[in-house]
Amino acid sequence: MTNKKNTDKKEINKKSKTKIKNAQETKTETQTQNNEMVKLLKIVLIVTGIMLVFYGITLLVTKKSEEVLENKETKEQTQKTEIQYKNIMIGTMLNHGGTYYVLIEEKDDNRITEYDSLITTIESSEDAPRIYKANLTDSFNKTYLGKEENYYVENLNEFKVTGTTLVKVKDGRIEVAKDTYDSIKNTLKEIA
Numbered sequence: 001m002t003n004k005k006n007t008d009k010k011e012i013n014k015k016s017k018t019k020i021k022n023a024q025e026t027k028t029e030t031q032t033q034n035n036e037m038v039k040l041l042k043i044v045l046i047v048t049g050i051m052l053v054f055y056g057i058t059l060l061v062t063k064k065s066e067e068v069l070e071n072k073e074t075k076e077q078t079q080k081t082e083i084q085y086k087n088i089m090i091g092t093m094l095n096h097g098g099t100y101y102v103l104i105e106e107k108d109d110n111r112i113t114e115y116d117s118l119i120t121t122i123e124s125s126e127d128a129p130r131i132y133k134a135n136l137t138d139s140f141n142k143t144y145l146g147k148e149e150n151y152y153v154e155n156l157n158e159f160k161v162t163g164t165t166l167v168k169v170k171d172g173r174i175e176v177a178k179d180t181y182d183s184i185k186n187t188l189k190e191i192a
Contacts, residue, residue, distance in 0.1 A: 086132060086133055087134065088132045090156070090159065093167070093169060094172045096130075097171075097172075099129060099168070099169070099170045099171070099175075100131065100132060100168075100169055101130070101166060101191070102131075102132045102133070102134055103132070103165075104133075104136060104141075104144075104161050105136060106164045115184065115185075118185070118189065118192065119131050119188065122188065122192045144160060144161055145160070151165075151177035152177070159174075161179065164184065165178065165184075166183075166184045
């Protein structure tokens with residue numbers, strides 16, 4: 001009986017040791033799994049943080065570039081509007097209503113700055129007539145530069161100038177054309 005008791009005790013001790021060993025192994029496995037989960041969670045948080053930082057930077061850069069683009073477009077539209085108001089193509093100079101003047105400028109005319117000064121003075125007046133400019137160096141206007149002038153025409157395709165010319169247009173027709181320095185200067189002074 002003692003032998004049987006000893007054997008039973010040994011078996012119980014063995015089972016207890018096995019249970020303790022199994023419990024320790026389970027605890028170690030659980031700790032290892034927990035450590036791996038913590039590492040995985042840290043990696044996911046770091047990657048998410050990096051993605052959020054890049055997303056924020058992208059939003060800022062995109063917003064700034066959109067603002068710059070909008071400002072640039074607004075400035076270009078303002079400039080285009082301003083240019084379109086003062087400069088016209090000779091082929092469309094009869095298309096505007098009312099009475100107005102068109103200064104057709106030749107590039108090599110050294111008196112253009114004087115004419116521009118007179119025009120600036122005219123435009124400062126409240127009841128100033130409209131004065132447009134057409135530059136003969138523009139590719140659309142080059143065809144109107146000829147060896148002989150032809151001002152009073154029914155069809156603008158036949159219109160020709162030999163250099164800087166001031167044209168008065170009234171109700172879609174050329175009323176007066178001045179092509180000498182003195183006549184252009186005197187007409188501009190009269191308008192002022």
